Amino acid sequence: MKFFRTIGSLAFVIGLFIAIFVGGIWQVYTSVEIPLWLKIAIYFLLGGILLVLLTVALEQKKGKAQEEELPTGEMQTPILLQNSAEVPGSEITKNLGLVKGHTIYAIWIGKDLSAIVRLVLGGELVEYTDMMGKARIVASNRMIAQAEELGADAIINVRFVTTSVIGSAAELLAYGTAVKLKKAKT
DSSP states (O other): OHHHHHHHHHHHHHHHHHIIIIIHHHHHHHOSSSOHHHHHHHHHHHHHHHHHHHHHHHHHHHHHHHHHHSOSSOOOOSOEEOSSSSOTTEEEEEEEEEEEEEEEEOOOHHHHHHHHHHHHHOSOOHHHHHHHHHHHHHHHHHHHHHHHHHTOSEEEEEEEEEEEEETTEEEEEEEEEEEEEEEOOO
């Protein structure tokens, strides 16, 4: 099913770009009513869009290589994450301060189209679920790395905040308080 969704999304994107970049240019080239200065302006506009798309695609390819370097699973760390103000069985000896990690994620237009279809037909928006799951892991790992630099034993009051940035892009912020612990006396 995922294969067919991907093929459908790819067909949509290819059709859209052919209609804009081939059909649009063909119409400008063959139409005699459009003045030359306007034709040139349209070529600049379409060429600029194409250039931006190509550079974004290249940056994404480079970003995927960097993304592979990031751990895709939860970071293995001795730092305890706690969403409460206390750690049972331990005493907080030092507050090291706020630690945070954030990321902004987006999905490509093909997956966005699949999600729009699901909005109409109903069901889980798995494209966005995957996107936010990856964003949560990256933000958490960045927060943990910051706490490790401070020498923390735990991060308490861990919270997550999401914000829509633009279109299908979302920011995810993970934050909490880094602390030093010692075992409570029994």
